[in-house]
Amino acid sequence: MKFRKHPLTLLLSTISATTSTLNYAESIEEQTVIDNQRVVLPTIVIEAMAEGDPIKTYVDYKNANVTRNGLDKKDIPQTVDTIDVSKYKIYGSNDLSVMLQGTPGVSTTYDTREDGIMLRGFDSDLGDIYRDGVRESGQIRRSTANIERIEILKGPASVLYGRSAGGGVVNMVSKYANFDSPSSVGLYAGSYHNIGATLDLNQAVNDNFAIRLTGERGDSDSFRQGIGTKTEMISPSFTYRNDDQTLTWTTQYTYDKIDRVPDRGPNFSELPAGTSIKMGFAQHGDYIYDRSEVMRSDLNYDLSNQWKFHWAVSYREAFQNFDHFYAGYYCNENNINSVGKACQNPGTVSQNYYWQQTSNKTTSNSFDLKGEVYTGKIKHNIMFGADWVYEEREPILANSYVNGEKIVGFINPTTGERFNNRQDRELKINQHNYNEGSNYAVFMQDLISFNEHFKLMLGGRYDYYENTTTNKLKADGDQDQRRSVSDNTFSPNAGIIWQPTENQSFYASYSKSFSPFGGSMGVNAVSSNTNLNAFNAEPQYNDQYEIGVKSDWFDQRLNTQLSVYDIRKKNIRYKPDPENRPDDFAVAGEHQSKGIELSFIGKVLDNLYIRGGYGYTNATVKEDKETPALEGNRLKDVSKNTGNLFVRYLPLDNLYTELGYTYVGSYYGNKENTQKAAGFERIDAAIGYKNNTWSASFAVNNLTDEKYWRSTSMPGTPRNYLFRMNYYF
Incomplete structure (x- = not known):
């Protein structure tokens, strides 16, 4: 399947699709306006720099929205990574998991339904990915078309965000209407018919009002046969500030759509020798459609020089509809598949099938008040806050016809021949649930500065949460098919900070996270027929101890972070007797990372810039009463070693060359640790030019054409190219 359009057509369609729209934006921490769109080191601020600036991606952000408190990152006793998205745009990446490849402590895999991101060994997809501080719930691939930067708060963060898997929080910060950024239009084209256009119109109407309109439209095939993706994004935003700039109000609407032919093939261990990595495993008619819409309002008001009030309201709808064949087992010449069962059609992969439609809706309302007070000579940077979140999830699934006939598909992995019995017939819906979840929370955090060298961070959060599940396949009014559960928990954090000099910040911290009802991360905590008298509603907990140092070197031109951590996941549940007592749970044991x-x-030398890092993650099963044989095994899909290094050289002020190296170590694709996937090394390179009116770049991904697997079911993309050009005005 191919999606192709002329660049001019794409640009005109993007402009015509966006010119009738008004309204919106989101506020980010206040930073210094940069003269001539360039940063002057050691001033570590980059908000006003244009996206194509040669050194924008090599300068650190001083603050991160993900911390919620507005403090410098050096005063946060946890690891905080900030990634400028424009560093990936020159390579054509719009995939969140690809952008995070090689980031220390982050493992990524591939799944057509979601992003596949693990932070410090624990899955973050179900509840730890945010956009502008609002949880991106649901099973969906998330677009980064309108994202300015990605922030990662490593380790448990329940004191700030409530429920969490405990490995950390990823926050995507949107582009928003402001009074500094230039406008631009852009085109890009590359390998596999990758072609698209971008629009970014930012205008300060006067000293009080700014409007912005961003849009992107792109079509791309894949190196895999029959696979393609089409993306659309539009985001109008509006910002108001009063005359003395004590009040800033931002509103924004963002629409993202990803239309694609899915590529969810079998595990690489299922494929016979000689199978080309270019073989796509979609059947004719397969599709996945993702759509998300976000509306939000963000108000900041300076009550005084010491106190600031923040109020954010948002509504998000995400929808996924997929109809496709996937995975499966290979049938050998003896009609036996890899799990030892008899099969038909030797020489083919017998694929699974599902049609699924899932909607997710999230309404969020949060307040916080930040300020400074003194008790004697001791300074307190205090934050008080309250959150209310209401989530809905409604999945509908089917994999057979109403007459009971199972829908099956087959594909020959060497010849590409494929066939299936999917027809235009009525499907039998075998699951239709409606799930609701509410969360109410209050929290407080205090950075206590005893003097300029010693500080103490203390925080705590109280959460009350309740979930309700209804089986909509049953008759209306059948109370036995509706269940509700509720509980509450307290999440603390504490850290001590020692700053012997202005450029060195040592810290040690403890933080805790919770996952409701013994590990349920979504709003479908219980099934509609659960016996609540036997239901174990205790949360699952993560405890983390971390020590580290954050440093500035060479007159603050180079920033480093070094940390060591230990996370324990506790109260992992299992069913000791699922057949006779399906609602009874016991604690299985503990995982450790x-x-x-x-x-x-x-900046390390004149005109030479670097960015990168290295992470070692040892995530294992410490105790498993359900399956003791798993004890000592590594957790699934988690690489022990991850790292990257990018070097940019500017022979002239406006001209740059870049060379990048990404390393992802080996990992196990199953919990039994019998299926090991080799790691990979990839080299990327780029050359670019930027002045005040235009920029151009040419990038090569996978320069050495390395053959590797980015997950157990998806090979890495072979060598490919992207040319990008932008005009600024």
Whole structure:
């Protein structure tokens, strides 16, 4: 399947699709306006720099929205990584998991339904990915078309965000209407008919009002046969500030759509020798459609020089509809598949099938008040806050016809021949649930500065949460098919900070996270027929201990972070007797992740910049009463070693060359640790030019054409190219 359009057609269609829209935006921490769109080191601020600026991606952000408190990152006793998205745009990446490849402590895999991101060993897809501080719930691939930067708060973060898997929080910060950024239009074209256009119109109407309109439209095939993706994004935004700039109000609407032919093939261990990595495993008619819409309002008001009030309201709808064949087992010449069962059609992969439609809706309302007070000579940077979140999820699934006939598909992995019995017939819906979840929370955090060298961070959060599940396949009014559960928990964090000099910040911290009802991360905590008298509603907990140091070097031109951590996941549940007592749970044991992370970014020599890092993650099963044989095994899909290094050289002020190296270590594709996937190394390169009116870049991904698997079911993309050009005005 191919999606192709002329660049001019794409640009005109993007402009015509966006010119009738008004309204919207989101506020980010206040930073210094840069003269001539360039940063002057050691001033570590980059908000006003144009996206194509040669050194924008090599300068650190001083603050991160993900911390919620507005403090410098050096005063946060946890690891905080900030990634400028424009560093990936020159290579054509719009995939969140690809952008995070090689980031210390982050493992990524491939799944057509979601992003496949693990932070410090624990899955973050179900509840730890946010956009502008609002949880991106649901099973969906998330677009980064309108994202300015990605922030990662490593380790448990329940004191700030509530429920969490405990490995950390990823926050995507949107582009928003402001009074500094230039406008631009752009085109890009590359390998596999990758072609698209971008629009970014930012205008300060006067000293009080700014409007912005961003849009992107792109079509691309894949190196895999029959696979393609079409993306659309539009985001109008509006910002108001009063005359003395004590009040800023931002509103924004963002629409993202990803239309694609899915590529969810079998595990690489299922494929016979000689299978080409270019073989796509979609059947004719397969599709996945993702759509998300976000509306939000963000108000900041300076009550005084010491106190600031923040109020954010948002509504998000995400929808996924997929109809496709996937995975499966290979049938050998003896009609036996890899799990030892008899099969038909030797020489083919017998594929699974599902049609699924899932909607997710999230309404969020949060307040916080930040300020400074003194008790004697001791300074307190205090934040008080309250959150209310209401989530809905409604999945509908089917994999057979109403007459009971199972829908099946087959594909020959060497010849590409494929066939299936999917027809235009009525499907039998075998699951239709409606799930609701509410969360109410209050929290407080205090950075206590005893003097300029010693500080103490203390925080706590109280959460009350309740979930309800209804089986909509049953008759209306059948109370036995509706269940509700509720509980509450307290999440603390504490850290001590020692700053012997202005450029060195040592810290040690403890933080805790919770996952409701013994590990349920979504709003479908219980099934509609659960016996609540036997239901174990205790949360699952993660405890983390971390020590580290954050440093500035060479007159603050180079920033580094070094941390060592130990996370324990507790109260992992299982069913001791699922057949006779399906609602009884017991505690299975504990998982542990411990490791070390180093990251760096900045200027090391005249006209020479570096960014990158290394992470070692040892995530294992410490105790498993359900399956003792798993004890000592590594957790599934988690690489022990991850790292990257990008070097940019500017022979002239406006001209740059870049060379990048990404390393992802080996990992196990199953919990039994019988299926090991080799790691990979990839080299990327780029050359670019930028002045005040235009920029151009040419990038090569996978320069050495390395053959590797980015997951157990998806090979890495062979060598490919992208040319990008932008005009600024």
